[in-house]
Amino acid sequence: MPIIVNLDVMMAKRKISLNDLSGKIGITPANLSILKTGKAKAIRFTTLDAICKELGCQPGDILEWIDDEKQHI
Amino acid sequence: MKNIKFKSIISIALVCYIIFIASIFVDELEDMKVGFLQGKNAASRLINDEQGSDTFYISVAPKVSVLNFPETMENIKCNEEIKIRYYKMKVMQPIGLKLNLRNKIYRVICTFLAFVVYAVFVFIPFQFYGLMKTLQKEIFFDVKNKKRFINIGAALGIAYWAIFLANYLSFQISNSLFEFKDYVIIKEHTNVIWMLLSLVTLIIAEMISRGIKLREEQDLTI
Numbered sequence: 704m705p706i707i708v709n710l711d712v713m714m715a716k717r718k719i720s721l722n723d724l725s726g727k728i729g730i731t732p733a734n735l736s737i738l739k740t741g742k743a744k745a746i747r748f749t750t751l752d753a754i755c756k757e758l759g760c761q762p763g764d765i766l767e768w769i770d771d772e773k774q775h776i
Numbered sequence: 777m778k779n780i781k782f783k784s785i786i787s788i789a790l791v792c793y794i795i796f797i798a799s800i801f802v803d804e805l806e807d808m809k810v811g812f813l814q815g816k817n818a819a820s821r822l823i824n825d826e827q828g829s830d831t832f833y834i835s836v837a838p839k840v841s842v843l844n845f846p847e848t849m850e851n852i853k854c855n856e857e858i859k860i861r862y863y864k865m866k867v868m869q870p871i872g873l874k875l876n877l878r879n880k881i882y883r884v885i886c887t888f889l890a891f892v893v894y895a896v897f898v899f900i901p902f903q904f905y906g907l908m909k910t911l912q913k914e915i916f917f918d919v920k921n922k923k924r925f926i927n928i929g930a931a932l933g934i935a936y937w938a939i940f941l942a943n944y945l946s947f948q949i950s951n952s953l954f955e956f957k958d959y960v961i962i963k964e965h966t967n968v969i970w971m972l973l974s975l976v977t978l979i980i981a982e983m984i985s986r987g988i989k990l991r992e993e994q995d996l997t998i
Contacts, residue, residue, distance in 0.1 A: 734998050744996040 707767040710739045713758050728753035782912040789908070793901055807833070807866075832867045834950045836959035846958035864964075867954065879952060882945040889942040896935040903928050917987035925984060929977035936970035 714724060725735040730750065737743050738750075751762055758765075801808070810831050838844040838861055845859035875883065903924045910921055947963040954961060 730998065737996060738998045742996060743998045744993045746998050750998050 705768055705771050707769055708738055708741050708743070708765060709767055710735075710754070710765055713760055713764055714739075717758050719758070724754075724757060727757050779912075782908065786905070786908055789904065790901070793904075797897060807831075810866075830869055832865075832869065832950055832953070833946065833964075834865045834867055834954065835947075835962050835964040836862055836865055836956065837962045839958055839960050844958070862959065869953075875949070876952075879949045882949050886942045886945050889938040889945075892938045893935050896931045896938075899931050900928055903931075917984055917991045919988060922981050922984040922988065925977055925981035929974045929981060932970055932974035932977060936966065936968075936974060939970070940966040 714721070721735055721739065722732050725732045728735075728750070730753075738746065746766075751765070754765060755762060838846065840846075845861040847860045847862065848857045849860050850856070851858045907921055907924050910916070910918055915921070943964040943966055947961065951961050
């Protein structure tokens with residue numbers, strides 16, 4: 704998948720655990736884990752808004768696009 | 777409340793299905809009686825070395841034109857002869873009219889195909905029951921439901937082709953044994969509704985498959 708989710712990087716920078724973040728933004732730890740591990744198929748704007756608000760970052764800090772060919776290299 | 781509604785639907789569906797199956801048997805009741813009595817008498821005929829009889833079911837069409845009514849019958853209501861035409865016949869022939877090996881094989885195949893169709897009639901309600909159980913749990917886009925619809929569609933398709941093949945083989949048997957002055961023997965028509973139902977069910981299975989993918993995407997949308 705060309706879209707990489709760097710949520711774990713931002714969580715480490717802000718020193719917040721998965722359970723704490725999920726409790727603050729109103730998403731279950733299981734769903735947040737799906738997002739963190741890159742298994743999610745889509746993310747709602749409302750979820751992205753809540754994450755960026757809590758972590759004090761931009762969507763581009765969480766989501767990154769990498770070309771498929773470069774990813775395989 | 778939901779349980780009562782589900783049980784009501786299942787009961788109604790079951791009653792409708794039983795009526796449908798019973799109506800088929802009622803339509804064919806006379807033929808079943810003939811077959812039963814011939815089979816019952818077969819044993820005593822073997823013992824007493826007697827000639828028995830066999831019944832053939834033949835579909836016919838007029839030789840000359842569709843406007844040809846070659847037979848006559850008395851209408852006792854007004855005491856006059858009226859012209860009639862047969863489109864189906866039940867012919868009783870002595871067993872002395874021996875079947876050759878090919879026709880005997882065809883008859884065995886027809887018997888087997890009849891069992892296939894009966895198996896389909898038994899198989900389909902079980903699939904529907906499983907479907908209704910999952911619907912009660914408000915689960916529709918499920919892999920098991922997709923498989924059930926595929927099974928039902930395949931079973932209906934198999935039933936259609938089994939009936940089609942049985943009709944063709946019966947036609948071959950009748951054509952080799954009989955020839956009539958005013959009629960030509962034709963193959964009995966197989967109701968296309970079986971094939972249409974099969975196709976519709978398979979299309980529903982494909983729709984469920986797409987629904988399953990959408991549901992999985994929805995589940996993985998955070």
